[in-house]
Amino acid sequence: MPSLPSAEALSSWLSSRIATYVQRRPEDIRADVPLADYGLDSVYALTLAGDLEDHLGLSLDPTLMWDHPTIAGLTQALLQVLASAA
Secondary structure: OOOOOOHHHHHHHHHHHHHHHHOOOHHHOOOOOOHHHHOOOHHHHHHHHHHHHHHHOOOOOOOHHHHOOOHHHHHHHHHHHHHHHO
């Protein structure tokens, strides 16, 4: 089993991924701003869920994005999912 990513590594990966989707620089993406404020819609949320599944090697509930609409919230939720799957 691979080691769990740190919160910082996961948050940084999410920022980079979201920046790519919305054509901004990763440093312009703030962890406490709702992803919808950057223009992420349901299509992007499903794409992000798929990218996360590939990146982390596990299956995720697509509603995770709606339940945790910021990078900070999503990072914490993902760490909990990863810890319980380990």
